[in-house]
Amino acid sequence: MWQPDGWDVRVRLGILTPHGDVGPESELRAMVPADVGLHAARVPFGAIRRGGVMDDTIPLAPVRAFAEPPDVDEATGVLADAPVAAIAFAFTSSSYVIGPRGEADMVARLGERAHGLPVVATCAAAVEALRVLGAGRIALVDPPWFDAELSGLGRRYYEDCGLDVVHSGPCGLPSDQTRIEPAALHDWVVAHVPDAAEAVVIGGNGFRAVGVIEALETALGLPVLTANQVVLWGTLRAAGAPLDDILGYGRLFAHP
Structure with missing residues (x-):
């Protein structure tokens, strides 16, 4: 009698994504079953303009700034107030710029803003x-x-x-x-x-x-x-959710 309405899910994941980028949500939605909820918070990114337009190459300064307070911290805190089990930091290039140690520090900082929820960075995943x-x-x-x-x-x-x-x-x-x-x-x-x-x-x-x-x-x-495959894999693992029903997106999902 009733049509699916998106409420009945086994897990909800949060996504931190650049404000003008539709890539992470598009690819994550393509990979997950219908009973995985995805909820995004958009974080200002200085190298992307209205309509998702970017220059031919992205400069390093806004890439570094994306990982720094206050914008991503505030977005994390707001997103963590939703009933999500884990949060994906869906942005590769800032981890390149700040390196593994800087990325680990960022994840720890964001985890505090997320009230202790796990935060999973793409490159670490x-x-x-x-x-x-x-x-x-x-x-x-x-x-x-x-x-x-x-x-x-x-x-x-x-x-x-x-x-x-x-x-x-x-x-x-x-x-x-x-x-x-x-x-x-x-x-x-x-x-x-x-x-x-x-x-x-x-x-x-x-x-x-x-x-x-x-x-x-x-x-x-x-x-x-x-990038989006591994951050999904890592975030589902952090949420304690099963992986073996994600098919067609690589042998990685056979390794929980």
Whole structure:
């Protein structure tokens, strides 16, 4: 008699996302079953304008500022007042800039604002996922709007975590979120991942990527991690929610 109305869920997750970016919510919603609730708080990001428009490359200053008080702290506190079980920090590049230690400090600070709820950062979740998968050598593929300096900071982030980065850099696709197509991303990654890699990590929560995970894993024979995939995996784990009903988005979800 009654139509689904979105109220009957087994877990609700919070998402911290740049104010003009629809990527994290779009990809997370695509991956989760209908009985996982997603609730976003939008955090001001100085490099994105009305309509989600960005320059061809994003400058480092607003990337760093995104992770600093007061905006993200206030958004976290407000979001944590909702009945969410854990909060995802869905932003890759600030972790690149502040590094693993700065990211850990940020997560601890936000956890206090979240009244003790777990807060999961994207890059930390990627490192944990690589450890679970037993992959120590990675090919790091960043969005085309990450310049060489920002992508280099990403390489340093993973190296500081003890990983061997055998390839890193922005991918050669149009620097426009709305022009990224799954087929083009798939073909570029297949052509550029070296044989030495044990896993592929695709950075950038605003980078359209989860739709190619399964196809890339089939083509390369390697686990493929993307920003929104790993932050979902980490946040569901932190919430104590099951993972094995997420299908088609990588072998990672077979590792609770």
